[in-house]
Amino acid sequence: MAKRRGQPVHGWVNLDKPVGMSSAKAVAIVRRVFNAAKAGHGGTLDPLASGVLPIALGEATKTVSYAMDGAKSYAFTVTWGTQTTTEDLEGDVVETSPLRPTQAAIATVIPEFTGNILQAPPAFSAIKIDGKRAYELARKAVRSADSDGLEQSSELAAMPEMEPRSVYVDTLSLEALSAEAATFHVTCGKGTYIRSLARDMALRLGTVGHVTMLRRLAVGPFTETSSISLDFLETLEHSPAAFEHMHPVVSALDDIPALPISEDEAAKFHHGQPLSMASATAQARFASLQPDAVAIALCGEQPIALVTVKAGELRPVRVFNF
Numbered sequence: 001m002a003k004r005r006g007q008p009v010h011g012w013v014n015l016d017k018p019v020g021m022s023s024a025k026a027v028a029i030v031r032r033v034f035n036a037a038k039a040g041h042g043g044t045l046d047p048l049a050s051g052v053l054p055i056a057l058g059e060a061t062k063t064v065s066y067a068m069d070g071a072k073s074y075a076f077t078v079t080w081g082t083q084t085t086t087e088d089l090e091g092d093v094v095e096t097s098p099l100r101p102t103q104a105a106i107a108t109v110i111p112e113f114t115g116n117i118l119q120a121p122p123a124f125s126a127i128k129i130d131g132k133r134a135y136e137l138a139r140k141a142v143r144s145a146d147s148d149g150l151e152q153s154s155e156l157a158a159m160p161e162m163e164p165r166s167v168y169v170d171t172l173s174l175e176a177l178s179a180e181a182a183t184f185h186v187t188c189g190k191g192t193y194i195r196s197l198a199r200d201m202a203l204r205l206g207t208v209g210h211v212t213m214l215r216r217l218a219v220g221p222f223t224e225t226s227s228i229s230l231d232f233l234e235t236l237e238h239s240p241a242a243f244e245h246m247h248p249v250v251s252a253l254d255d256i257p258a259l260p261i262s263e264d265e266a267a268k269f270h271h272g273q274p275l276s277m278a279s280a281t282a283q284a285r286f287a288s289l290q291p292d293a294v295a296i297a298l299c300g301e302q303p304i305a306l307v308t309v310k311a312g313e314l315r316p317v318r319v320f321n322f
Contacts, residue, residue, distance in 0.1 A: 006037035010058035010322060011246035012067075016227040017045050017053040029230060030055045033237045034246075042067030042252065043219055048089055051216035052227055060249045062306070062318045067252035069190050070220020071170065076211055078198040079181045083208035087122050087195035091210070099207040103177050109204045113197060114172050118164040122195045167192040181212065221254045222247075249320065250296060250303050257288055257295040259307065259314075266299040270321075274313035286314055 013034075017026045023044045031039040040061040042054035051074075056064050080100050084091030168189035176183040186197065195211050202209030217224045228245045236242035265275055277283055289295050289309050294317060297304045305316040 006031065007035050008058055008322075009034045009036035009246075010060055010249050011243075012042075012060050012222070012249070012251045013055045013057065013233070013246055014222045014227045015053045015055050015233070016224070016229045017050055018230055019050045020047055021230075022047050023053060026053055026230065027055055029234065031057070033233055033242055035238060040064050042222070043072070045216060046088065046214065049214040049216065051214075052219050052222050052224055053216070054219050054222040054252070056252075057246070058249075059320045059322060060252070062320065063249065063252040066256070067220050067222070070252070070255070071187055071189060071218070072192070072216060072220075073185070073187045073218040074194055075175070075183065075185050075213070075215045075217060076194050076198065077181050077183045077213035078202060078209040079212045080202060080207050080209045081180065082210055083199070083202070084210045086210075087199050088211045088214070095208050097207040099205075100179060101182075101202075101205040101207060103174065105205055106174050106177070106182060106201075109201060110172050110174065112204065113201060114169045116166055116168055119167050119193060119196045119200065120164045121193050122199075165191065169197070172197075183213070185217075187218075221251055253296050253306075257293070259286060259289065259295045259297050261297045261299055261304060263299055266297070266302075266304045269297060269305040269307070269316045269319055272316060272319065274315040277309065277312050277314055282314075289314075 013030050015026060015030060017023065023041050027039050027041050030036075034057055036057040038058050038061055040056045042056060042064050045051065045053050054067050056067070081097050082093055083095040085094055169192060170187040170189070172184060172186045174182060175185050186192075186194065188197075194214055198209055198211045233242065233245065236245070261269075261275075268275060275282065277286060286309065291309045294306055294308050297307045297314075297316075302322070303320050305320060306318040307314050308317050309315075
């Protein structure tokens with residue numbers, strides 16, 4: 001088996017991703033800067049989007065799902081009057097409208113797009129449909145439509161049907177308005193698509209629109225103010241100074257309980273063994289943890305494992321190996 005290249009580097013990098021770069025490319029650059037053996041990210045940003053992209057290195061990758069579950073904040077601009085295949089600047093124009101909504105009209109519909117709402121994801125998204133990414137099916141449909149007329153015998157591929165799903169929008173506010181566009185600020189939960197939000201608001205306002213600017217301002221505990229630019233980070237490649245901009249592995253776990261454990265208990269978790277909660281002492285120690293809830297077990301300041309209560313035991317879910 002080939003040995004994994006890189007060093008065992010563990011922690012989070014709160015990257016400010018630039019426009020024009022994929023999230024995968026940004027991860028690869030950060031991994032190279034730190035010479036890390038393993039890396040992942042806490043929520044994809046489209047190439048045309050900028051802003052907060054939390055990147056997990058080493059054992060921090062075991063906490064990625066918790067970062068992705070956190071609330072997210074965005075600033076985005078909708079340009080009215082044009083709808084595209086991708087609902088942003090990358091796509092081809094599919095519909096136009098002469099109508100431009102007023103500030104009063106926008107204020108009237110904003111409440112309809114807060115709280116729990118139903119939203120159909122964009123066809124150009126990473127959602128899987130019958131085992132394939134939606135964007136792969138959408139691209140195939142576009143290619144098929146483009147070739148129609150040249151290959152009359154070919155069967156046109158259909159755009160994927162995106163089933164509406166429930167998402168949560170905490171706050172939505174209008175920040176700026178011009179003759180052709182409007183800029184909004186939104187705080188939302190997991191699974192919310194800003195391109196779909198822009199599309200649906202435009203349709204509700206009797207027009208069409210697409211996203212022309214998207215910037216993520218926060219993902220859970222990772223915020224724009226504490227992020228680091230990619231250009232600056234690259235100047236620190238393979239230098240000790242780069243590690244000054246790394247956040248602890250537990251940074252993504254602010255919202256889950258912390259449970260102090262002993263060295264002996266930590267050794268058990270490292271061997272995949274549960275802790276019995278049969279004794280009154282154990283029940284008192286772990287009384288704050290509800291069944292099936294997840295907590296972080298700490299030995300001193302060292303994170304040992306993500307744990308949960310099942311069948312009268314405290315069981316390790318993910319064990320950290322530093």
